[in-house]
Amino acid sequence: MGAPEEAPSELPAEYQRHQRVWLSGLAARSATVVQVTQSRTANNHRELSVVRGEYLEVLDDSKNWWKVVNVLGQVAHVPHTIVKTYAPVRDGDEGQQQHQQHPPEGRGGQALVVSNSKDTSRRPSGPVSGENCPNSNNRMSKEDPKGDGQINPGFQGDSFVPRDTVLPMTDIVDTRVVVGAEDRSSLGDGQTANGGPAGAEEGRPQRQQEEEEEEGDYGILTLLPFYPWLKKRVRAGTEGVNTGLWIKRLVLAVIAALYFCYFVAVLAIHTTAEEGRYWCDGDGLLIIITFLVLVGLFYFQILKPYFGRTIYKKVLKPIGILFEKAWRFRVLRLGVYVGLLLIVFLFLLVDAWHETHRLISLFGLFVLLFLGFIFSKAPRKVRWRHVAWGMGLQFLLGIIILRWPVGKAVFECAGDKVSAFLAFTDKGSGFVFGDLVTKQFVFAFKVLSVILFFSFCIQILYYWGVMQWVVIKLGWVLQVTVGTTACESVNAAANIFLGQTEAPLLIKPYLSLMTESELHAVMTGGFATIAGSVLAAYISFGVDPAHLLSASVMSAPAALAFSKLFYPETKVSRTGVKDIKIEKGEETNWLHAAMIGVTNAIPLVANIAANLIAFYAFIAFCNGVFDWTCTLAGAAEGTCSLESLFGWIFMPLAWVMGVDWAECEKVGELIGIKSIANEFLAYQRLSEMKKNGDLSKRAEIIATYALCGFSNLSSIGINLGGFSAMAPDRKADLAKVVVRAMIAGSAACFLTACVAGTLLSDDAYGGAAAAINGTQAAFT
Structure with a gap:
């Protein structure tokens, strides 16, 4: 290799100044390198030596920390590594070619060149021939058919070495790295431009020089018979030690030890107490949290890194292949569907034998699906797998949340904890607004302040990556079960926590590239659910938090099911993606993320307040006009209103959802307010009805599920504006499907209410009433 070359202009400054960059897990970093070779070190580790190029991605399926080479030429130690390259394998310089032709005995392999640079002058000339490359199978790359070294920049993967394969072994030849002239003066004493020690001979591997210098470091110990073993152990333990990493591990170990002492002390104190253990509070909750943390550590630190691939290959993959082969038989699929349908029907028939009014909700579920099929965009194109699995998953979630004692207890506990957590907002808003919060109930100060605090916390979870992980896992479940695409599934999962315009940002x-059916499904998911920030405001109204949480979760599969029924797929999807990676934000730390969350919530709070003012005034105006016309016709003053009109129109819908006929007008009024104005006004009106005792517990719960969604006329403009900004070339298609998506979102909310009305027994109302009373007490 010759003298050091000038660094590319796009090389980041931090890579020119720092000696190492430490990463873990799946990672990728830009580095200017030329040559990638792999060798077996003295401690029997595979080792990478990187010399020049632009982009290298290292995938490590084991739990190892590893170093990435930067511009000072440090060697990257990567135990058990798989390397994915972004350009074809090419010949290096003459020294490399000679090394390839005469590999060391027992180590044969191929020196690789990894380059993605658009500057072809930096690339070694000429592709590797099929004779010299062991992985080429004597064929040229599809991305380089002429063999002239020009690479398709959009190509990912390498021509001759298959992706996700371990590279062949070879010696390290050089570790020279390009350093700009302006940065050579910043090199530390005792270093050359190639990152090696001062005085290192040109063209000699840095690793070889280090090994020669270490020969005399052990002094008299070299006379001991176990000197070779000792030398290997010392080198393995000290080579490339990251002090910061070990300090971090030491701090975590101290924290773990202190927590263990605290946990044992808590158990000892409460074990001697006479009162029983309550799992939603006190030491019971501490035991559950500790158990979940330990399970998570075991999974992510032991099971997945060391046994994950084996379990997948030996267990999960064969089961998946067997299931796919068996599922191809139409008779088997039909038998499974019919069998599951009969099981569900028999369960409901037996369970509701003494509460036949619950079967009306089941009837309403079939009525809504039938109407969706009748008014479908393409009834003959409906894929019933989407509908069956979507409704089946919703029904399963309903059984777990509403009927299974453990699941019900978990969601009720979660609802209580969320209520207690959000009640701390009063401490902050009370400090700012005083008696307007602590002694009076002023909506703008008492309720809207909750949105600020909740957005503050959610943004921190995003910075830590918690929300991304939850959304991806829930999206994977929906993708595997319902059968929708990854984009549709991830968006539906994100809508459980995010708003109708925030969730699509993940798949922007x-x-x-989406088809009209996929756009319809994405928009339906936004209409059928609510955002976590406004959910906090609804809880402050006194709405049962457990039912709000369960409604948000249950509506996600219902939205996909009804969307694919109402607007089935008639074209081939062009997204072609199986996995979606959600990147973290650009926040510098958690405090910065929290401040961004509060800042982003300010327009939301202002928008909610402005909409409430405008819509309340508009509804009052409409009531005045409507009452005036009725008065002219001879009706008594105050008997006609917009709310009563909505109640009459939506009475049949409220009845098929399972509401008693005497209360259908009240629930129909809530549905009308939600559909014409927004769910905020509807929940506020529901809160007033509950305080006045106008509704039974069953009607309250069904209304809670039916109102839990953004499907209203005002949201059409919000959706259309947000999606048009993200995909301006699809404005016409978005305008075509947005009204249908709003109707489908409303139907998904009503389906969720039907499932809740079918599964909720009369015995459950006491628990729901207790949860509501506890929530109201937390905010008073």
Whole structure:
């Protein structure tokens, strides 16, 4: 290799100044390198030596920390590594070619060149021939058919070495790295431009020089018979030690030890107490949290890194292949569907034998599905797998949340904890607004302040990556079960926590490629659910938090099911993606993320307040006009209103959802307010009805599920504006499907209410009433 070359202009400054960059897990970093070779070190580790190029991605399926080479030429130690390259394998310089032709005995392999640079002058000339490359199978790359070294920049993967394969072994030849002239003066004493020690001979591997210098470091110990073993152990333990990493591990170990002492002390104190253990509070909750943390550590630190691939190959993959082969038989699929349907029907028939009014909700569920099929965009194109699995998953979630004692207790406990957590907002808003919060109930100060605090906390979870992990896992479940695409599934999962315009940001790169059916499904998911920030405001009204949480979760599969029924897929999807990676934000730390969350919530709070003012005034105006016309016709003053009109129109819908006929007008009024104005006004009106005792517990719960969604006329403009900004080339298609998506979102909310009305027994109302009373007490 010759003298050091000038660094590319796009090389980040931090890579020119720092000696190492430490990463873990799946990671990728830009580095200017030329040559990638792999060798077996003295401690029997595979080792990478990187010399020049632009982009290298290292995938490590084991739990190992590893170093990535930067511009000072440090060697990357990567135990058990798989390397994915982004350009074809090419010949290096003459020294490399000679090394390839005469590999060391027992180590044969191929020196690789990894380069993605658009500057072809930096690339070694000429592709590797099929004779010299062991992985080429004597064929040229599809991305380089002419063999002239020009690479398709959009190509990912390498031509001759298959992706996700371990590279062949070879010696390290050089570790020279390009350093700009302006940065050579910043090199530390005792270093050359190639990162090696001062005085290192040109063209000699840095690793070889280090090994020669270490020969005399052990002094008299070299006379001991176990000197070779000792030398290997010392080198393995001290080579490339990251002090910061070990300090971090030491701090975590101290924290773990202190927590263990605290946990044992808590158990000892409460074990001697006479009162029983309550699992939703006190030491019972501490035991559950500790258990979940230990399970998570075991899974992510032991099971997945060391046994995950084996379990997948030996257990999960064979089961999946067997299931796919068996599922191809139409008779088997039909038998499974019919069998599951009969099981569900028999269960409901037996369970509701003494509460036949619950079967009306089941009847309403079939009525809504039938109407969706009748008014479908393409009834003959409906894929019933989407509908069956979507409704089946919703029904399963309903059984777990509403009927299974453990699941019901978990969601009720979660609802109580969320209520207690959000009640701390009063401490902050009370400090700012005083008696307007602590002694009076002023909506703008008492309720809207909750949104600020909740957004503050959610943004911190995003910075830590918690929300991304939850959304991806829930999206994977929906993708595997319902059968929708990854984009549709991830968006539906994100809508459980995010708003109708925030969730699509996760799949923004794919929006322009989506079919009309996929756009319809994405928009339906936004209409059928509510955001976590406004959910906090609804809880402050006194609405049962357990039912709000369960409604948000249950509506996700219902939205996908009804969307694919109401607007089935008639074209081939062009997204072609199986996995979606959600990147973290650009926040510098958790405090910065929290401040961004509060800042982003300010327009939301202002928008909610402005909409409430405008819509309340508009509804009052409409009531005045409507009452005036009725008075002219001879009706008594005050008997006609917009709310009563909505109640009459939506009475049949309220009845098929399972509401008693005497209360259908009240629930129909809530549905009308939610559909014409927004769910905020509807929940506030529901809160007033509950305080006045106008509704029974069953009607309250069904109304809670039916109102839990953004499906209203005002949201059409919000959705259309947000999606048009993200995919401006699809404005016409978005305008075509947005009204249908709003109707489908409303139907998904009503389906969730029907499932809740079918599964909720009369015995459950006491628990629901207790939860509501506890929530109201937390905010008073």
